[in-house]
Amino acid sequence: MTEFSDSLSLSVSALKAQSQRLRHLSENIANADTPGYRRKTVPFKAVFDSADTPGRVETGRVRIDRTEPEKVYDPSHPLADESGHYAGSNVNLVIELADAREAQRSYEANLKMFEQARQMSRSLMELLRR
Amino acid sequence: MFENLSVFRTAHAMASHAGARQAVIARNMANADTPGYTAKDIAPFKADTGSASAQFVPRATRATHLNGTSQAAQYAISDRPGAVAEPNGNAVSLETEMVHAVNTKRQHDRALAIYRSSLTVLRSAIGRK
Numbered sequence: 001m002t003e004f005s006d007s008l009s010l011s012v013s014a015l016k017a018q019s020q021r022l023r024h025l026s027e028n029i030a031n032a033d034t035p036g037y038r039r040k041t042v043p044f045k046a047v048f049d050s051a052d053t054p055g056r057v058e059t060g061r062v063r064i065d066r067t068e069p070e071k072v073y074d075p076s077h078p079l080a081d082e083s084g085h086y087a088g089s090n091v092n093l094v095i096e097l098a099d100a101r102e103a104q105r106s107y108e109a110n111l112k113m114f115e116q117a118r119q120m121s122r123s124l125m126e127l128l129r130r
Numbered sequence: 131m132f133e134n135l136s137v138f139r140t141a142h143a144m145a146s147h148a149g150a151r152q153a154v155i156a157r158n159m160a161n162a163d164t165p166g167y168t169a170k171d172i173a174p175f176k177a178d179t180g181s182a183s184a185q186f187v188p189r190a191t192r193a194t195h196l197n198g199t200s201q202a203a204q205y206a207i208s209d210r211p212g213a214v215a216e217p218n219g220n221a222v223s224l225e226t227e228m229v230h231a232v233n234t235k236r237q238h239d240r241a242l243a244i245y246r247s248s249l250t251v252l253r254s255a256i257g258r259k
Contacts, residue, residue, distance in 0.1 A: 003149035007156035014160035021163075044164045057160045106162050109224050113156045116231060120152060120238050124145070127246060 004121040011114040013056035017044060018107040020059045025100045028091050035072075035079055037089035039065040039096075065090060140177050141245040147175040148238035150205045155231045158222050166219035169227070171210040175237065 021042045031037040043060040067090045075084035154170050161167040213221035 007153040
């Protein structure tokens with residue numbers, strides 16, 4: 001029985017991590033047009049449990065992408081410098097969407113594992129019933 | 131009493147092997163996006179047919195014993211061979227894990243089916259339905 005609860009808690013930790021990732025991705029997409037916004041990235045790391053095997057997955061500290069923001073030419077903008085440019089965000093919508101699709105894929109895979117562990121323990125319980 | 135019937139013992143070993151493997155695959159799946167993680171697996175299930183040499187091996191009854199095998203070390207977790215790493219050092223393929231997960235589920239179902247049908251045989255032997 002302990003394997004099933006292990007496997008359920010592992011899947012839940014992954015679901016949490018992936019939804020955390022998706023949350024920051026949607027924040028990036030929402031701020032794609034905010035001047036001076038730097039995109040945020042979420043690192044994943046395995047947490048070592050007592051058995052010395054990497055187990056649950058957790059998200060680490062949110063990092064900020066250091067690439068240079070896009071220069072937008074708009075002399076009438078209040079933030080524009082002498083040359084008429086202002087700093088936009090460094091969000092690339094294509095990258096964000098691809099990342100979001102990957103997060104969704106991993107989320108679904110983990111949800112399937114959760115479902116399967118539940119089914120296995122349920123069929124074990126079915127043996128006792130009757 | 132059920133423990134002594136070898137068909138029940140084999141079904142039990144098969145089901146618990148499937149449970150342990152399910153946990154390992156869930157771990158791989160959870161770490162599918164963790165940099166530097168390599169997919170793990172345990173050895174496939176092999177029925178202990180009770181050969182004479184297997185019955186008289188030394189057994190470790192305490193954690194401090196050097197020789198013998200204890201119950202906890204039954205399923206040794208090792209890196210899965212043939213895994214190809216991505217640029218960030220992660221070597222988990224969701225598709226491969228999915229195939230192994232389905233195989234594990236089928237093994238578990240098979241073991242439970244064997245257990246249930248043997249139980250039916252026992253029940254009819256004592257005249258119940």
